[in-house]
Amino acid sequence: xxQKISGSIKSVDVRxxxxxxxxRRELRGPDFCRPPRLDLLLDMPSASSETQLRHAWNPxxxxxxxxxxxxxxxxxxxxxxxxxxxxIRGKVGYTRGLHVWRIHWPARQRxxxxxxxxxxxxxxxHSVGYTALVGSDSESWGWDLGRNRLYHDGKNRPVSTSAxxxxxxxxxxxxxxxxxxxxxxxxxxxGTLSFMVxxxxxxxxxxxxxGKRLYPIVSAVxxxxxxxxxxxxxxxPEPLPLMDLCRRxxxxxxxxxxxxxxxTLPLPQTLKNYLQYQ
Numbered sequence: 717x718x719q720k721i722s723g724s725i726k727s728v729d730v731r732x733x734x735x736x737x738x739x740r741r742e743l744r745g746p747d748f749c750r751p752p753r754l755d756l757l758l759d760m761p762s763a764s765s766e767t768q769l770r771h772a773w774n775p776x777x778x779x780x781x782x783x784x785x786x787x788x789x790x791x792x793x794x795x796x797x798x799x800x801x802x803x804i805r806g807k808v809g810y811t812r813g814l815h816v817w818r819i820h821w822p823a824r825q826r827x828x829x830x831x832x833x834x835x836x837x838x839x840x841x842h843s844v845g846y847t848a849l850v851g852s853d854s855e856s857w858g859w860d861l862g863r864n865r866l867y868h869d870g871k872n873r874p875v876s877t878s879a880x881x882x883x884x885x886x887x888x889x890x891x892x893x894x895x896x897x898x899x900x901x902x903x904x905x906x907g908t909l910s911f912m913v914x915x916x917x918x919x920x921x922x923x924x925x926x927g928k929r930l931y932p933i934v935s936a937v938x939x940x941x942x943x944x945x946x947x948x949x950x951x952x953p954e955p956l957p958l959m960d961l962c963r964r965x966x967x968x969x970x971x972x973x974x975x976x977x978x979x980t981l982p983l984p985q986t987l988k989n990y991l992q993y994q
Contacts, residue, residue, distance in 0.1 A: 750917040753814055753951055754901060756964050761993045763949050771808050771817065771932075771947035778804035779842040782936070790946055796939025801829060801849045803841040806932035806945060812904050816948040817932060820897045826861055827938035833858030833867075834902060834909060834930040849935035856933060857909055857922045864892050866921055882911075883918040902930065905953045963991055 763771070773792050775784040779802035782794045792804050806817075819832050831848045835856030843849045850858030851867025858867050864886060865879040873879065883892055892913075899912035907926035911918045934943055967975060978991050 751814075751903065751906075753903075753956070754816070754917075756956065756960070757814060757816055757949050757951050759964060759967060760949050763947050768947045771806060771945070773804050773945055774807040774931075777807075777837075777841070777931075778802075781842070785942070788944070791942050791944040794936050794939065794941050799845050801843045801845065801847050801935055801937050803835075803839070803849055803933055803935045805835065805837075805839075805841070809837065809929040809931045810902055810904050810950075811929050812953050814905065814951040814953075815902045816899060816950070818897055818899050818946045818948060819932075819934065820944040820946070821861070821934070821941070822896045823894065825938050825941035825943075827936070827941070828862065829935065829937045830861045831858040831867065831935045832861060832898065832900065832911075833933060834900075834925075835933040836928060836930060839933060846937045847935075850933055857925070858933075858935070859911060859921060861894050861898075868922065882921050885919075899948070900932065904928075904930070959990075966991055 769789055772790045773784050778784070778792070779800075781797045781800055781802040782792045782804050784804075785791045785793055794802055821830060821832070827846075829846050829848050831850040833850045833856060835850060835858075839855035840849060840853065843852070848858065848860050848863075848865075848867050848870065850856045851860075852870045854869045854872075856868070859865075859882055860867060860879075863879075864881055864883070866882045867879055870879065886892060895914060901910040901912065902908075902925075903910070904925065907924055908920045909922040909925060910920050932945060936943065970978070983991075
C-alpha cells in the first residue's frame with residue numbers, strides 16, 4: 717500500500733455551478749504519493765529570470781496562429797482564427813531529471829478545448845477545427861482542462877473507450893474547478909507526468925515517458941487567449957547531497973510560520989545563509 721494523503725477538490729454540481737465547497741477524502745496508492753524530490757525542489761528558490769527565459773515558449777516552434785509577445789517572452793497570444801486548433805512548444809526538451817513549470821491560463825480564455833501537457837518534436841502544432849490536439853497522437857500527452865480527461869494517441873483510441881478521468885478520484889457527477897494557474901511536474905527519471913493545483917498534488921497522470929525528449933506544449937482554440945509559462949526549477953537525477961537533505965529537514969522543522977525568522981536563531985551566519993539558500 718502506498719502512503720495516504722488528504723485530498724481536496726472543489727465540487728461542481730451536475731448543472732455546472734461551482735460551489736467551491738472543499739471535499740476532503742483519503743487518497744491512497746503510489747500514484748498519489750507526493751515525491752520527496754518534488755518537495756525539495758519546491759522548497760528551493762525559484763529559477764532566475766534568465767533561466768525562465770531559456771525554458772520559455774519557443775517563437776520558432778509554434779502554429780502560425782500564435783505568437784510570443786514582444787513585451788513578455790513568457791507569454792504567447794493566439795490570433796482569433798475560426799475553426800483552428802493551435803499549439804506551441806517550449807524551447808527546451810527534457811530527457812533526464814525532474815522539471816517543474818507553472819502554466820497561467822485564465823479560465824475565461826480556455827474555450828472548448830484547452831489542453832496542457834508535453835510532446836516530442838514531432839507532435840503536430842496545428843489542426844483544422846476545434847480539437848484536443850495535444851494527446852491526439854502518439855507524440856504527445858495532455859490534460860484537457862475543461863473535460864478533466866487525459867489524452868494520448870487519442871485518434872487511435874477505440875470509439876467505445878472513453879479517455880481516462882483526471883484527477884482520477886472524481887465522482888461521475890463531479891468536475892474539477894481549475895483556477896487560472898496550475899503546476900506541471902515532469903519526472904524523466906521515473907517517466908511520469910503529474911500536475912498540482914493550489915498546492916494539491918493530483919497524482920500521476922501518465923507513465924512510460926522514459927527514453928524520450930519531451931517539451932512543454934499546450935493546444936488552444938480561444939481567440940486572443942494568452943498563456944504564460946514560468947519554469948520553477950529542476951533537479952538532476954544524481955542522489956541529493958546530505959547537506960541539502962539536512963537543510964530540507966531543518967526548514968520543515970521550522971515550518972512556514974517561522975521560516976522567515978532564521979536570522980534570529982543562535983547559529984553561525986554561514987549556516988543561517990545556507991538554510992536560506994544564500
